[in-house]
Amino acid sequence: TKNLLADGTLQANMSAWYYNYEGLQVSSILDNTAVNQNIDAHLWGVEGEFFYAPDDNWQFDLNFGTVNSQIGANTNLVDPRNPTGGRSDVVLIKDATLAASGGENCVLYLIGGQTETPADNAAFNAYLVANGGQPGLYFDPPGGVTALAGHGVALTNYGTCLPENRGGVPDQLLNAFGYSRTDPLGSGGDQSGGATVNLGGNRLQNTPPVTISVGVQYTYKLAGGYTLIPRADFYWQDHMWGNIFNDPADSIKAWEVTNALLTFNAPDSKWYVQGYIKNVFNESNITGEYLTSATSGLYTNAFLGDPRTYGLKVGAKF
Numbered sequence: 001t002k003n004l005l006a007d008g009t010l011q012a013n014m015s016a017w018y019y020n021y022e023g024l025q026v027s028s029i030l031d032n033t034a035v036n037q038n039i040d041a042h043l044w045g046v047e048g049e050f051f052y053a054p055d056d057n058w059q060f061d062l063n064f065g066t067v068n069s070q071i072g073a074n075t076n077l078v079d080p081r082n083p084t085g086g087r088s089d090v091v092l093i094k095d096a097t098l099a100a101s102g103g104e105n106c107v108l109y110l111i112g113g114q115t116e117t118p119a120d121n122a123a124f125n126a127y128l129v130a131n132g133g134q135p136g137l138y139f140d141p142p143g144g145v146t147a148l149a150g151h152g153v154a155l156t157n158y159g160t161c162l163p164e165n166r167g168g169v170p171d172q173l174l175n176a177f178g179y180s181r182t183d184p185l186g187s188g189g190d191q192s193g194g195a196t197v198n199l200g201g202n203r204l205q206n207t208p209p210v211t212i213s214v215g216v217q218y219t220y221k222l223a224g225g226y227t228l229i230p231r232a233d234f235y236w237q238d239h240m241w242g243n244i245f246n247d248p249a250d251s252i253k254a255w256e257v258t259n260a261l262l263t264f265n266a267p268d269s270k271w272y273v274q275g276y277i278k279n280v281f282n283e284s285n286i287t288g289e290y291l292t293s294a295t296s297g298l299y300t301n302a303f304l305g306d307p308r309t310y311g312l313k314v315g316a317k318f
Helices: 122-130 171-176
Strands: 002-005 010-030 033-052 058-071 076-078 090-095 105-110 155-159 196-198 210-218 227-237 255-265 271-278 286-291 300-304 309-316
Parallel strands (some): 090 155
16 A cells, blocks of 8 residues: 655655565585575565655655565474484484595484493494494584583484495394484484474574564755755664574574764755765674584574765765
8 A cells, every 4th residue: 555645745665575485495505515405484474664744854764574474384303403303312423534525413212222322332332343343433512412411402423424325324224223323213324414303383584573673864954055954774683593493592683773864955956065974883694694514513604784884975976
């Protein structure tokens, strides 16, 4: 809806919208490979644009948007930050071998009532050594097998992520000692890349629920047809998530920025001089992020807004 109100001094535009995505692409890095995966998602919201000019001097504008985003109920993916999916029957393995898989994350599943991890299973390690295997192939991290329990990873070892066909421990041997590359709760096949988690109801990445921008300017009419126009703009956006898994580490807090502008115009706007300050209060705003691979330690690249910048512009109209 588009409207002119208050004797034409107020322009008020409003819109409501709804999107239903099927096969929306999201990207991540799994097993050192950048992959695109498809999800279903629903988004809806309301947007408003308002412009108010009560006289020849004052101008006010206000824009706002609301977004409700929701991932489809049947979306199951592996979270690169926690391939165990927070389960107590899954062991996170950090590959510590001198191989192409070095530094990767993978998982082993405890089966048949098993409670010991590969590193703490004396019989398993003894069998590996007795049959020409690598002594200490699986070993505990500093702090022990539960060192990351406080971060949602119940069990973890160093070890190997190599599959059987590339020189890893044979599946038959793993199974004999209560371990598996196949998720007992899954659909079969090698799922050592991680246990999937259901993302139904999670919010999409980089989708703040609310955004607001406000601007105001005043025109000083000077002698000889010159004008001086100071203007200020303010923008704010709500908290959002850096990825679709909505992990606490990927929470991006609400942020704001203020800009100021002063324009001196010649008669008929034949030329102008303009001074500006962007990000007046020098806010350090994180505006997005990118999660790297497990081999890089899953560090997060943070994208920042520009720091305070200021300058002068001169222009002419021919």
